[in-house]
Amino acid sequence: MRFRPSAANGRVWRIGVLLLALGAAAVPASAQDDETDLFWSGQNLERQGDWQGALALWATAPDSSIGTGRSDPRIGPAFIAAALAHDAQDRLEEASRLYLWGFSGREVEAHREEVLLEARRIVPLLTQRDSARWQPLLDGETGPLARRIARFWLEHDPTPESVLNERLVEHWKRIVEARDRYRYNLSSAYETDDRGIVFVKYGPPDTRSRGHLGASEMELKIRVEDSRARMIMRRYDPNPQYELWKYGGLNPEEFTFYL
Structure with a gap:
């Protein structure tokens, strides 16, 4: 899902919906625990x-x-x-x-x-x-x-x-x-979920809201057009959470974020 700019009160906003996917973190291999290390x-x-x-x-x-x-x-x-x-x-x-x-x-x-x-x-x-x-x-x-x-x-x-x-x-x-x-x-x-990636790059958003996607199948269709994406979302989480973060003043020409 791509973050898209929208106009509000004459300002350029970057708006993104973060879908919090379930999954385990990958832990990097480390050297052996050694008292001399x-x-x-x-x-x-x-x-x-x-x-x-x-x-x-x-x-x-x-x-x-x-x-x-x-x-x-x-x-x-x-x-x-x-x-x-x-x-x-x-x-x-x-x-x-x-x-x-x-x-x-x-x-x-x-x-x-x-x-x-x-x-x-x-x-x-x-x-x-x-x-x-x-x-x-x-x-x-x-x-x-x-x-x-x-x-x-x-x-x-x-x-x-x-x-x-x-x-x-x-x-x-x-x-x-x-x-x-x-x-x-x-x-x-960063050993965080996807929100951490955005937070580390841009800092705290100007505004944020949260909720659950797809209280009904019709609502989910409105929010997520791709039928395959809806099927995958339902498989992993029948009622996925989302957060909507808004930032003002970001460079509209710069690549922002993909999920």
Whole structure:
């Protein structure tokens, strides 16, 4: 279903209906849990409630890899997500630095799945043209893709003279919020349902409404013209939920979203 613009009070709106499909989230493969692995040790601390200990441990990662050429792209996203989840504003400069370090090393092949996952968190932010340009990177070697991820956030840093990357922080702030709010399923790269994809790209909508599609077959026919689509919807959910999000001021020429 395509999002279509409509005119209202002289403004251009992008309107989308999000159908919340059932489905299990795909969980990326991870390295073996190892007591000597800083990432997993920090994860264990965070699970035990010691998020500050986790941040302190992860912060030692760059020093521990000096002279090896290795970096760990798992640590930056975990650090920034934990810092934001606990409103640790004083750790966000460190989070920005750790994130870039994690994706700038020469030897990241061991973490290909994590690098691909992070790239998939960026692709929904891109225009259709830029998304096509990223595809060869996704299909190529891990190192160039990791470094392109780091460069993407450097290019979008509104204050390059400072350590703090506000755009990166805002991106992860939205991811953390979306993970808390939009959990009908965890099928997206953000570990959210489809609403999370829209929320991370555009932020909260100007207005929203929700309900159920197809209280009767006639109503469903009015809302969904494709008979095959109606059949699939009825098979998976006889009374599917929807949310209608409206955004004002989006670029009418830009690709918005497909479901």
